[in-house]
Amino acid sequence: DAGVIQSPRHEVTEMGQEVTLRCKPISGHNSLFWYRQTMMRGLELLIYFNNNVPIDDSGMPEDRFSAKMPNASFSTLKIQPSEPRDSAVYFCASTPGQVAYEQYFGPGTRLTVT
């Protein structure tokens, strides 16, 4: 079975450009999480969806960040406009239930904003 799929795996963009990260959760999982990982701050939860509905977005850093989950098999995280401080690895994870379950992580998208 395919695990969580993320694309692109690597993204290099210039400051001010729009960046869209994509995630396909494991089929049948109904919770999806977006994280950002940096050396300075570790792994931070950005937003959490349950049954395609955003449940908690308190970790979204600012209005430049937005996330959508139009259906159970697809989610996007958009940064517009991007800034060098957004450079990080962005992970998507899914679980079969809510937060009490094991999270299955995708391979991550390594974003570099120059």
Place this chain on the structure above:
Amino acid sequence: RKEVEQDPGPFNVPEGATVAFNCTYSNSASQSFFWYRQDCRKEPKLLMSVYSSGNEDGRFTAQLNRASQYISLLIRDSKLSDSATYLCVVNSPSSGGSYIPTFGRGTSLIVHP
């Protein structure tokens, strides 16, 4: 004070050694607890859940101390392949009322021959 704190290490131990990590959390209303393992430039993967009564999986033992608000991970008979970063995860109520996972910064383990 950070919600979930871990000693970043690195813990540098020889093969066969026993090593223990602790992770403290600040919110007494926290519920589920987990240990994840993350290899260099890879995604985190679940190592084990942590139950109130303590639990063991082969060489790994996890314990929860609610009174002192910490969880621990004990690795016996360390192997070279145990070298990784170990992340603790605590599910705590957010300001919005839902429970959300908070990861510690991780503890780096290096097992040498």
